[in-house]
Each structure stands twice: as C-alpha cells, then as structure tokens.
Amino acid sequence: MFTGLIQQTGSLVRVDYAGGGTRFRIAFEKKWEPSLAFGESMAVQGVCLTVVLTGDNWFECDVLQETLKKTNLSKKTAGSLLNLERALRAGDLLGGHMVSGHIDGTGEVLSVTESGRDKILKVKCSDELMNGMVPKGSICCDGVSLTIAELDTDWFTVHLIPTTWQETSLHLLKPSEPVNIENDMLGKFVLKSMKANATGPGDKPITMETLKNAGFL
Known part of the structure; x- marks a missing residue:
C-alpha cells in the first residue's frame, strides 16, 4: 500500500534481460531510513515492484512481462528519471490517498x-x-x-x-x-459493488454518469 507522495526520484541505471525476464537497476541519492531490504515493496512510477537486490545507493527489481505491456515502464531506458515511494508502514502519515500500485x-x-x-x-x-x-x-x-x-x-x-x-x-x-x-x-x-447488484433483466450498467444523474455525485 502506498500514498502517492513521492519520497525521492531515482535514475534507471540499466535494464537486464535474462532467462526471459526483465530486471531494473535503479540508483538513488538520498539514503533510505531504515535501509532497503530484500523482499520489500517499492512503487516505481506508481508500479508496485519487489526489491530483489540492494546496494549502498541502488536496488534491483524484476518486472513482469504483463507489467511492461500495461505500463510505461517498457518505455524506460538507462538514465530515465523514476518516481519512488516505499510501501506504507503502520504509523506512517497518510498524506495523499490510498494507492495499491496496481496500474489500471x-x-x-x-x-x-x-x-x-x-x-x-x-x-x-x-x-x-x-x-x-x-x-x-x-x-x-x-x-x-x-x-x-x-x-x-x-x-x-x-x-x-x-x-x-x-x-x-x-x-x-x-x-x-x-x-x-x-x-x-x-x-x-x-463501482464494482454497484455493478454486481445490477443483475436484473432490465437493469442498465452502472457508470459514473449514472451515479451523477441519480444524485450520488
């Protein structure tokens, strides 16, 4: 879970292609406190990725082919600037809004x-x-x-x-x-809940426009 408040930007150092997979190495300037750990989640351009390797000022994460197809990460090359946010921890301030890291x-x-x-x-x-x-x-x-x-x-x-x-x-x-x-x-x-309840033979799909016309928005 994330908030959408970018903590710092990083630079894409390299993109490795091996064994049919893709791995990003991303460098950063500001030291993370506490230090990044294997297995933790990091939002990169809003995409929730898993840290698989770390160094003093860099980390690596694997990127699924499905993720590359559905996001703009496929357009990123060495030197690209990337928005970074660590996963929300218990007790952290929620200053933005609830973000899953699952791009629509x-x-x-x-x-x-x-x-x-x-x-x-x-x-x-x-x-x-x-x-x-x-x-x-x-x-x-x-x-x-x-x-x-x-x-x-x-x-x-x-x-x-x-x-x-x-x-x-x-x-x-x-x-x-x-x-x-x-x-x-x-x-x-x-929206999903309301669509699920509209199952009658004459029911119309519920959209944001439907909710607005009904006075909910």
Missing part, C-alpha cells in the same frame, strides 16, 4: 499548460479508465497522488503545484507520451 492502464498526455505558478496536465484515457473517475476525485499519475480538476468524456486535467512538478518525473512529460494511471481505490470498489 496508461493515458496519453495531450498538453501541459500553465496557470500562474501551477502546471495543468491534460491526459486522454480509454472509456474503461474514464468510467472509474469522478470530478474532484483522487487519481494517481506515474505514482503521484493528484486531484482531478476537469473531467470530460475522454480526458481529464490535474493541476500541479511547483514542488510536485519539480520534485517528480512529471516535469519531463510531453504531449503524446504515456502516463501510468491508477484510479481511486475506494471508487473502484464502490
């Missing part, structure tokens, strides 16, 4: 614009992803906890304060590039 899919950056000091990121997504979003709801983009500002049929926007923009990999995003998307966990559970 990728969106496509449409534009990056400015509003005063802030940046506005506009992202296009599939119908499947859009159906799990609500106005002013939480969303995780490349591992960063953000709030949906605007929501249309096939795109949404988020606003980023200067600190979030500068201290994460999001400042490198350009139009047409993919961004990892994880919809709000609680919202997904509610």
Whole structure:
C-alpha cells in the first residue's frame, strides 16, 4: 500500500534481460531510513515492484512481462528519471490517498499548460479508465497522488503545484507520451459493488454518469 507522495526520484541505471525476464537497476541519492531490504515493496512510477537486490545507493527489481505491456515502464531506458515511494508502514502519515500500485492502464498526455505558478496536465484515457473517475476525485499519475480538476468524456486535467512538478518525473512529460494511471481505490470498489447488484433483466450498467444523474455525485 502506498500514498502517492513521492519520497525521492531515482535514475534507471540499466535494464537486464535474462532467462526471459526483465530486471531494473535503479540508483538513488538520498539514503533510505531504515535501509532497503530484500523482499520489500517499492512503487516505481506508481508500479508496485519487489526489491530483489540492494546496494549502498541502488536496488534491483524484476518486472513482469504483463507489467511492461500495461505500463510505461517498457518505455524506460538507462538514465530515465523514476518516481519512488516505499510501501506504507503502520504509523506512517497518510498524506495523499490510498494507492495499491496496481496500474489500471496508461493515458496519453495531450498538453501541459500553465496557470500562474501551477502546471495543468491534460491526459486522454480509454472509456474503461474514464468510467472509474469522478470530478474532484483522487487519481494517481506515474505514482503521484493528484486531484482531478476537469473531467470530460475522454480526458481529464490535474493541476500541479511547483514542488510536485519539480520534485517528480512529471516535469519531463510531453504531449503524446504515456502516463501510468491508477484510479481511486475506494471508487473502484464502490463501482464494482454497484455493478454486481445490477443483475436484473432490465437493469442498465452502472457508470459514473449514472451515479451523477441519480444524485450520488
């Protein structure tokens, strides 16, 4: 479990391909306290991965082929900047929102614009992803906890304060590039539960639009 608050960024040192698998070595600058340990979870660009080897200023993790297919990790090469967050521990502050590290899919950056000091990121997504979003709801983009500002049929926007923009990999995003998307966990559970209860012969599928029209949103 994660919060979507990036603790530091790391640099992809190398990508190893061996035995039909893929392994990332990621370097970091700030020392982790306590030190990273074998088997612990680390969110890399919002993707929950397992630490399999550690060094003084680096760690390695294996990446499943399925993960490479469904996230933007397949686009990363040596030198790529990566958002990093350790798994939430009992007693830690929950400053963002509950994030599982299980990416729902990728969106496509449409534009990056400015509003005063802030940046506005506009992202296009599939119908499947859009159906799990609500106005002013939480969303995780490349591992960063953000709030949906605007929501249309096939795109949404988020606003980023200067600190979030500068201290994460999001400042490198350009139009047409993919961004990892994880919809709000609680919202997904509610939507799935309500869909499961709509099983009558004349029932229509429940979507976020249905909930909005019914006055729930």
